[in-house]
Structures are given as C-alpha cells and as structure tokens.
Amino acid sequence: MAIPNPRLDSVCVIGTGIAGLITAHTLLRDGFTNLVVLTRDKSVGGVWRADRVYPGLQANSVGGELIFSSLEMSLSDTADGRPTGSDLNAYMEKFAARCLDGKIRFETEVVKIQRGTSGSGWLVDVKDGRSGGSETLKFSRIVLCTGGCNTPTVPENLSPAAAKKAGFTGSVFHSVEFRSRIDEVLSTVKSVGTEGRDAADSVVIVGGGKSAQDVAAYLANEGRKVTVVYDTLDCFLASTKPMPDFVRKSRVLSIMSPHSNLRTCLEHFLHTTWLGAKIVHVFWNFLAGSAFTAIGAAEDSPLRRIHSPFWSIRISDEGVPSPNRFHMLAGSGKIDLVSPARVVSYGHDGKSVVLNDGRMLRADAVVLATGYSSSWASIFDDETSTTLGLNRHPPTASAEKYHWNYTSLANPPPAHPQAMQWAGSIYRGLVPAKNIARRDFAINGATFSTNHGMVYEVASHWISSYFLGDRMRLPATAEDALETTERQAAWMRQRYPDMLVWMNESYTSKLDFCNWPQAIDELLEDMELPSMRSGGSWITWPFKTISLKEISKLTEEREAKRALILSL
Missing domain, CATH: 3.50.50.60 (FAD/NAD(P)-binding domain)
Known part of the structure; x- marks a missing residue:
C-alpha cells in the first residue's frame, strides 16, 4: 500500500506580510507545489505594503530584524541604518517576485474558514475584490499568517x-x-x-x-x-x-x-x-x-x-x-x-x-x-474557533500551579487581576493545542518578538516539518499540548503583568520579546536540529553575534535528517 505523500496536498497560506511570504517560500522549497497564497491586498507586504507606507515611515529596529536568510536588503540613502517603510516594501515585493511568482492571488478576501463537510480538509470562502464574486476553495492544509496589525x-x-x-x-x-x-x-x-x-x-x-x-x-x-x-x-x-x-x-x-x-x-x-x-x-x-x-x-x-x-x-x-x-x-x-x-x-x-x-x-x-484587533474573529465562526481552539480564555489553573520564584521577577508593577488576562492555547504560538495531532492547520506571525524575520523563518521550517509528518519533539496528546500552553500563559501573566489585557488574539499565545533566541532554540530542538548556533566559549557565548547565516541551510539540514532516519 502506497504511503500518502503530504507534498501532494493542497496548501493555503493566508496573508502576504513577513510571516506569509517566508512560510510560502519554505513550503514551496519543501515540495508543496500545490500551494496558493491569498491576500485581500493589491500588493504584498502586510503592514509594509505600498498603500500603507507613507513618507518618513521607518521600522522601530535598527538592523536586519525584518529580513530573511535568502535575500539581502538594500537600504535607501536616507535610512540611517534603519529600514524605511519604502525599503521594507521594496524588499518584500522583490522577495515575492523572486520566490513566489504565480503563487499569490491578490484582492482575494478570506470571508470564512471552516472544516470540510467530511471532517477533514478546509473550506475557505473568498470574495474577489475586483469582480465582487464569491467562491469556496478547498484545501488540505492551512497556514494562517494574517497577523494582528491589519484590523484597526x-x-x-x-x-x-x-x-x-x-x-x-x-x-x-x-x-x-x-x-x-x-x-x-x-x-x-x-x-x-x-x-x-x-x-x-x-x-x-x-x-x-x-x-x-x-x-x-x-x-x-x-x-x-x-x-x-x-x-x-x-x-x-x-x-x-x-x-x-x-x-x-x-x-x-x-x-x-x-x-x-x-x-x-x-x-x-x-x-x-x-x-x-x-x-x-x-x-x-x-x-x-x-x-x-x-x-x-x-x-x-x-x-x-x-x-x-x-x-x-x-x-x-x-x-x-x-x-x-x-x-x-x-x-x-x-x-x-x-x-x-x-x-x-x-x-x-x-x-x-x-x-x-x-x-x-x-x-x-x-x-x-x-x-489593532485580531483578524481571526471575522473569518472563523464561533463553532470553528471553539473546535479548533483559537479562542482566548481566562486562566484555567490557579496562579499557584505555575509560578516562577525568580528573584528578577520580584516587585512587579501594578496589574489587573490575573483572571482578566486572557490568553490563547496555541502551542509554541504555531498550532492550536486541541488540533495538534491532525497536522493540517498552523499559524505563523503570532509570536511577538524583536526579530520577526528570524523567528518567522525558523517557524516556517517547523510548520513545514509538522505538515510533512517529520519526527519532531511534540506533545503526545492534545491534553499534553494544552498543559504546555497553560504553563506558557501563566508565564506570560507573571513575566509581563498587564500585557495580555491589551494584546489581541493574534499575539496572546507567545510573547518572546527579547527572548527570541531562546524561542528559536526551542523550535530547532523540536525539529531535532542543533540549537545555540552562534558558538563561543563559556565566557564569550553571550556576546557572539547571531546571524541569519545560521539558519540559511535549514531546508538541507531537515532533508538530511529525514534521509538518515529512513536509512536506519
């Protein structure tokens, strides 16, 4: 009996911001050629698309935190080391033209996402922004990359x-x-x-x-x-x-x-x-x-x-x-x-x-x-959100069950009661915990960090391995995954008092702000790949520059691991 090849499955990536572009690129490199990217916009870029970039707009980071390992960025003469909005828009349009040519359906608004009638696959209702026509598309897998900065x-x-x-x-x-x-x-x-x-x-x-x-x-x-x-x-x-x-x-x-x-x-x-x-x-x-x-x-x-x-x-x-x-x-x-x-x-x-x-x-x-509010609420009905496990919820465990006795976390600032600080149950910020065993739905772009480019690129490889059915370090059951997400939610409430009160659903599952190197290490280890790649001795390792070159060969590394496992 032939083993089903997941690469033949249809995949839909929703969104053409940073997360959507790199996710689609990684999936294509891994052989998911039956892939389409949907966006309601007329051009790529998400928050950096052409019709949102105004003169004088610059990123709130100085270096290359919004780029990918496969393409360098050219800065304008006025950038002063900081990418301008125009720089980022040009970069993403160049990336899309080079890596995703013919794969993006523009001006296609996703109206509703629900499970297929047989309980497998996905039905995506879309509306054509040019003709006004509607249709329902069918996909085996979905990656949601709509982010939390589009709906005011x-x-x-x-x-x-x-x-x-x-x-x-x-x-x-x-x-x-x-x-x-x-x-x-x-x-x-x-x-x-x-x-x-x-x-x-x-x-x-x-x-x-x-x-x-x-x-x-x-x-x-x-x-x-x-x-x-x-x-x-x-x-x-x-x-x-x-x-x-x-x-x-x-x-x-x-x-x-x-x-x-x-x-x-x-x-x-x-x-x-x-x-x-x-x-x-x-x-x-x-x-x-x-x-x-x-x-x-x-x-x-x-x-x-x-x-x-x-x-x-x-x-x-x-x-x-x-x-x-x-x-x-x-x-x-x-x-x-x-x-x-x-x-x-x-x-x-x-x-x-x-x-x-x-x-x-x-x-x-x-x-x-x-x-901004999350775009998720408008494209999933209550039943799908609940079944899939996208909804935020109040703490399900007492504050005493998960508590970190760190001296650095003593004397926190005043905050709302923890019961008001709702969080989601998205494992690693990538997969709804309730749906983790199905390997047919993922999210990229919902992890909040200071290095979106690198985090989203490593996350795209994690998602691709997850879809391919690779051997990974994953919870054995949905219940185990939910336990992990509850612990993560408790951590966020203690680490960042009051942040979950104003954060929307797209970001309340994973706040790895300055901790993006640790977040990347977790994802690499989930894929059974080496972590802490910058090197250095026991004295110098904290000061070693983290480079995009460290993750530029992840596709090849994952393929080599796959081949090794098959040969055993």
Missing part, C-alpha cells in the same frame, strides 16, 4: 460616528489610514507660519505607541502643529553612539530578560539570585537612563512617562536619535505632549476634544493611534 481598533466614543454626532467638523480616522488621508490633513490644517492660519490649528493624535509617534513626526516635519495625548509612551532604546552588534545582535538582551526555562548557569545566576537580579535591573535601568540622556529629556519631561523596559513588550529601538524623529522633535517643542491624559469625547464646539480631566484641546483633525 476604534473606541466607540472616539469613532467618526461619535464625532459626527457631537458636531465635530474635522477629519477623524485611524492611523492605519494615514497614507490615504495625508493630503486631506495637510490641506485642512495649515502649516505654522502660513498667512491666515489660526494659531490654535492643530492635529490631535490619540495614543503613545509606535504609529502615534510616526504620524506625529511626519506632520511636525511638514510644519503642522501636533499634539499627542497619551497616558504612557512606549519605551525606547537610544544611545549617543551606535550600540555594538555584540550587544544588539547577540544574546545579551535575551539573557537579561528571564525565560520560562533557564537553560544556562549564567541565566540561573541572573534570575534566581539576589546579586544576579540586582545586575539585571541595573542593566535595564541603565538602558532607559541612557535613552533619556541621548534625547536630552529633562527630568520633568513627559517623554519620561514610558512603559518599563524590563516589564513591558512595548519597546522601540531608536538607535542614535535623529532630529527629525519623534523624541527629538518633542524634546525641542515641535510636538506638544499632553500626559498623563486620555481623550474621552469630542467637544460640542465642533473644534475640540475633551480630556478625562475636563480640559479641552483644539483639534482640526484627530488621528486615532488606538491599536
């Missing part, structure tokens, strides 16, 4: 509908629309110094995250008066000189950030002893203080109202601060900051917003940098 979250009290009801006359839109609304804002709000301009003309930006900062910097550089209202800014790393690779691109930050499994003696010392914990917190406090020094922030500056760099996953790597980026512009008074504060409604004068303390701010346009 708009608070009801600040929505365009609420603005209209209050009589607000200015523009109101989410930051995801900024590229398409730039001209509207620039024509509505006159630049500083323009004849006939009202001195109070202003754009109000709601939020203190990366998109709020990017939009504020762009408008300020265009000469507009900008006011940013926030409670707490994202933390940032900055220095007066470029940080060396043996710190930025090594394991230094990862071992200074505790992991749920301490693998080395050094990590045990740092996170389970009094002296080690002291070193850890001095290190992170030094990084925060150095960033304030680099931007020249005064002691009473609102720029210092940031999330903790140790306890948070909201951190941007600014490198050497630039005078035309957010922090320096705000420090020099070219961007007004109102903090701590929240915008709660629109004023009835038609030209203002109201803050939670009763103050009113003039606003001729309002940009809502209020985050």
Whole structure:
C-alpha cells in the first residue's frame, strides 16, 4: 500500500506580510507545489505594503530584524541604518517576485474558514475584490499568517460616528489610514507660519505607541502643529553612539530578560539570585537612563512617562536619535505632549476634544493611534474557533500551579487581576493545542518578538516539518499540548503583568520579546536540529553575534535528517 505523500496536498497560506511570504517560500522549497497564497491586498507586504507606507515611515529596529536568510536588503540613502517603510516594501515585493511568482492571488478576501463537510480538509470562502464574486476553495492544509496589525481598533466614543454626532467638523480616522488621508490633513490644517492660519490649528493624535509617534513626526516635519495625548509612551532604546552588534545582535538582551526555562548557569545566576537580579535591573535601568540622556529629556519631561523596559513588550529601538524623529522633535517643542491624559469625547464646539480631566484641546483633525484587533474573529465562526481552539480564555489553573520564584521577577508593577488576562492555547504560538495531532492547520506571525524575520523563518521550517509528518519533539496528546500552553500563559501573566489585557488574539499565545533566541532554540530542538548556533566559549557565548547565516541551510539540514532516519 502506497504511503500518502503530504507534498501532494493542497496548501493555503493566508496573508502576504513577513510571516506569509517566508512560510510560502519554505513550503514551496519543501515540495508543496500545490500551494496558493491569498491576500485581500493589491500588493504584498502586510503592514509594509505600498498603500500603507507613507513618507518618513521607518521600522522601530535598527538592523536586519525584518529580513530573511535568502535575500539581502538594500537600504535607501536616507535610512540611517534603519529600514524605511519604502525599503521594507521594496524588499518584500522583490522577495515575492523572486520566490513566489504565480503563487499569490491578490484582492482575494478570506470571508470564512471552516472544516470540510467530511471532517477533514478546509473550506475557505473568498470574495474577489475586483469582480465582487464569491467562491469556496478547498484545501488540505492551512497556514494562517494574517497577523494582528491589519484590523484597526476604534473606541466607540472616539469613532467618526461619535464625532459626527457631537458636531465635530474635522477629519477623524485611524492611523492605519494615514497614507490615504495625508493630503486631506495637510490641506485642512495649515502649516505654522502660513498667512491666515489660526494659531490654535492643530492635529490631535490619540495614543503613545509606535504609529502615534510616526504620524506625529511626519506632520511636525511638514510644519503642522501636533499634539499627542497619551497616558504612557512606549519605551525606547537610544544611545549617543551606535550600540555594538555584540550587544544588539547577540544574546545579551535575551539573557537579561528571564525565560520560562533557564537553560544556562549564567541565566540561573541572573534570575534566581539576589546579586544576579540586582545586575539585571541595573542593566535595564541603565538602558532607559541612557535613552533619556541621548534625547536630552529633562527630568520633568513627559517623554519620561514610558512603559518599563524590563516589564513591558512595548519597546522601540531608536538607535542614535535623529532630529527629525519623534523624541527629538518633542524634546525641542515641535510636538506638544499632553500626559498623563486620555481623550474621552469630542467637544460640542465642533473644534475640540475633551480630556478625562475636563480640559479641552483644539483639534482640526484627530488621528486615532488606538491599536489593532485580531483578524481571526471575522473569518472563523464561533463553532470553528471553539473546535479548533483559537479562542482566548481566562486562566484555567490557579496562579499557584505555575509560578516562577525568580528573584528578577520580584516587585512587579501594578496589574489587573490575573483572571482578566486572557490568553490563547496555541502551542509554541504555531498550532492550536486541541488540533495538534491532525497536522493540517498552523499559524505563523503570532509570536511577538524583536526579530520577526528570524523567528518567522525558523517557524516556517517547523510548520513545514509538522505538515510533512517529520519526527519532531511534540506533545503526545492534545491534553499534553494544552498543559504546555497553560504553563506558557501563566508565564506570560507573571513575566509581563498587564500585557495580555491589551494584546489581541493574534499575539496572546507567545510573547518572546527579547527572548527570541531562546524561542528559536526551542523550535530547532523540536525539529531535532542543533540549537545555540552562534558558538563561543563559556565566557564569550553571550556576546557572539547571531546571524541569519545560521539558519540559511535549514531546508538541507531537515532533508538530511529525514534521509538518515529512513536509512536506519
């Protein structure tokens, strides 16, 4: 009897962001030629696609954390070591043209995903964005790569509908629309110094995250008066000189950030002893203080109202601060900051917003940098989500069942009750635990880290091995997988207090922020491949630069392992 060849099965990859592109490429290299990539967009790139990239947009990392081992990136002359939005868009379009030619169906919106009528395979309802026609596609396997940064979250009290009801006359839109609304804002709000301009003309930006900062910097550089209202800014790393690779691109930050499994003696010392914990917190406090020094922030500056760099996953790597980026512009008074504060409604004068303390701010346009919700809810009905195991849920075990007595985790900041911090049950952030034995559904792009390119590339190999039925280190049963995910959820609640309260479903299964090297090691070991590939002695290993070259031959390594097993 012939053994079924999984490479002949039809595979659907949904999404053409970083995770979708590298997943499709890896599957194709592994022989899954009956593969199609679906995207509702007109071009590839996800959050870096052409219609979302606006002038001045740059990544919040300085190096190659958004590229793949098989293709180098060329930076524009204005990039200053940091990829611009245009750089990343060009890179992904080049990658897709070279590696996925003819495999992508553009302007094809996935409306619904459900199991096949026989209980196997998948039915994918799609809508053609050009013709408006609908059809149902059938696939044996699916990889969901839609991420959590495409569907905007708009608070009801600040929505365009609420603005209209209050009589607000200015523009109101989410930051995801900024590229398409730039001209509207620039024509509505006159630049500083323009004849006939009202001195109070202003754009109000709601939020203190990366998109709020990017939009504020762009408008300020265009000469507009900008006011940013926030409670707490994202933390940032900055220095007066470029940080060396043996710190930025090594394991230094990862071992200074505790992991749920301490693998080395050094990590045990740092996170389970009094002296080690002291070193850890001095290190992170030094990084925060150095960033304030680099931007020249005064002691009473609102720029210092940031999330903790140790306890948070909201951190941007600014490198050497630039005078035309957010922090320096705000420090020099070219961007007004109102903090701590929240915008709660629109004023009835038609030209203002109201803050939670009763103050009113003039606003001729309002940009809502209020985050994103997961795309998953709109494409899975409740029954499929529950059966598959995609839904977030409150803790199912008491806090005492899983607890890490790390000295570095003593004295955490205030947080909501743990029962409010819901998490998902996605094993390794890649496979719903309830579905792990079927090997027909996976997710890439739901792991939150500071090195998406490398993490998603290794994850794509893990997914391909999983689909191929390779021998892997996997839980024996769905119950074992669920136990692992519950432990992971408990870890996230302890490690990052309150982060799960605001994170959407696409990211609440795996937060490997600075711990991406450990996350990669876990995936490599699952595939029975060597981990900790950077080398070094017992003294130098934390400072060895981690390179994409370390994972450039994973396809060949996995094939060699497969051949060896067959020969035994």
